[in-house]
Amino acid sequence: MHWKVLESKALFKAGYLHIREDKCELPDGRIMPRYYVIEFPDWVNVFPVTREGEVLLLKQYRQASGKVHIEVPGGSSDPHRHESMQEAALRELLEETGYEAGEIVKVGAHYPNPALQGNQMHSYVALDCKKVAEPNLDPYEDLELYPCSLQQVEGHLLAGDIDHSIMVTSITMALNYLKNNHK
Amino acid sequence: MHWKVLESKALFKAGYLHIREDKCELPDGRIMPRYYVIEFPDWVNVFPVTREGEVLLLKQYRQASGKVHIEVPGGSSDPHRHESMQEAALRELLEETGYEAGEIVKVGAHYPNPALQGNQMHSYVALDCKKVAEPNLDPYEDLELYPCSLQQVEGHLLAGDIDHSIMVTSITMALNYLKNNHK
Numbered sequence: 001m002h003w004k005v006l007e008s009k010a011l012f013k014a015g016y017l018h019i020r021e022d023k024c025e026l027p028d029g030r031i032m033p034r035y036y037v038i039e040f041p042d043w044v045n046v047f048p049v050t051r052e053g054e055v056l057l058l059k060q061y062r063q064a065s066g067k068v069h070i071e072v073p074g075g076s077s078d079p080h081r082h083e084s085m086q087e088a089a090l091r092e093l094l095e096e097t098g099y100e101a102g103e104i105v106k107v108g109a110h111y112p113n114p115a116l117q118g119n120q121m122h123s124y125v126a127l128d129c130k131k132v133a134e135p136n137l138d139p140y141e142d143l144e145l146y147p148c149s150l151q152q153v154e155g156h157l158l159a160g161d162i163d164h165s166i167m168v169t170s171i172t173m174a175l176n177y178l179k180n181n182h183k
Numbered sequence: 184m185h186w187k188v189l190e191s192k193a194l195f196k197a198g199y200l201h202i203r204e205d206k207c208e209l210p211d212g213r214i215m216p217r218y219y220v221i222e223f224p225d226w227v228n229v230f231p232v233t234r235e236g237e238v239l240l241l242k243q244y245r246q247a248s249g250k251v252h253i254e255v256p257g258g259s260s261d262p263h264r265h266e267s268m269q270e271a272a273l274r275e276l277l278e279e280t281g282y283e284a285g286e287i288v289k290v291g292a293h294y295p296n297p298a299l300q301g302n303q304m305h306s307y308v309a310l311d312c313k314k315v316a317e318p319n320l321d322p323y324e325d326l327e328l329y330p331c332s333l334q335q336v337e338g339h340l341l342a343g344d345i346d347h348s349i350m351v352t353s354i355t356m357a358l359n360y361l362k363n364n365h366k
Binding site for chain 1: 184185186188194195197198199200202204205207209210213215217218219220221242244245246247248249250251252291292293294295296297298299300301304322323325327341343346347348349351352355356359
């Protein structure tokens with residue numbers, strides 16, 4: 001079912017938005033003249049559980065939706081740092097919460113929107129987390145810690161309070177991992 | 184936690200990509216000079232169950248990821264049609280599968296990526312679906328029907344074979360609804 005790329009060019013850049021335009025040939029010979037792709041580095045996020053068994057969720061305001069969303073820590077991997085995805089996840093955990101993980105496990109990877117962007121979200125569970133510093137946020141991050149019990153996280157998920165699709169997927173993967181391995 | 188928009192301007196348009204740039208004031212007075220928002224209409228998708236109890240999943244090639252993904256039917260609502268979200272879901276179901284629903288139920292809504300785009304995905308379950316036509320695809324859609332049992336859908340979800348974040352969220356909502364209402 002794969003498409004052949006006949007031409008590919010950079011179309012637009014502003015900040016972290018890099019948009020590419022591809023001309024493609026479909027397997028049946030149709031030519032798609034313009035397919036737009038937003039080129040992002042891979043992303044990471046982490047479901048952090050403290051030594052006391054609390055989950056470190058966040059409440060974060062997102063200007064695109066104009067709403068506060070319940071999320072887990074995470075962000076973009078940084079190609080300039082030459083870091084692994086796991087290192088990026090630990091860095092984001094420390095920056096956004098001030099916590100370090102005793103153990104970190106990858107629980108899956110998923111595509112935030114493969115119709116529009118090619119990158120993946122790499123999802124981790126961090127266990128035995130302990131506070132070692134104050135959060136050190138990016139200049140325009142606007143978030144607060146929202147610690148919950150595992151039962152509260154499950155309740156928020158079932159009630160639809162967690163309504164950010166990428167977070168729903170990562171949190172579901174994390175809860176499945178914990179159910180199968182730690183309960 | 185809400186931000187105040189000081190200025191907002193259209194920045195770039197190509198096809199369905201409309202990018203806006205906002206200048207914002209955070210609650211603590213910080214000024215964020217440029218926040219990029221991709222303006223999409225709301226999206227819809229539908230988890231269709233036939234009279235025979237089969238789920239009509241799709242396999243669809245997505246050029247941005249260069250991969251085939253397991254999905255459910257859906258697409259964008261069309262502001263020019265003045266259709267409700269439910270009407271858009273039924274239209275996409277008919278276009279992509281050739282099936283009509285005997286009953287349709289909204290199971291939730293979620294934000295595909297509220298850091299980047301403000302729109303929501305409205306998720307439905309369609310019951311008692313029957314075939315009334317052949318699929319009538321958009322010019323460059325490239326997909327095939329992939330009928331599964333409910334147990335196969337659950338298996339694909341747990342195994343990570345369904346790796347499109349938005350689909351994972353919609354399918355999880357649909358399965359929760361069916362568990363609570365129809366099993």
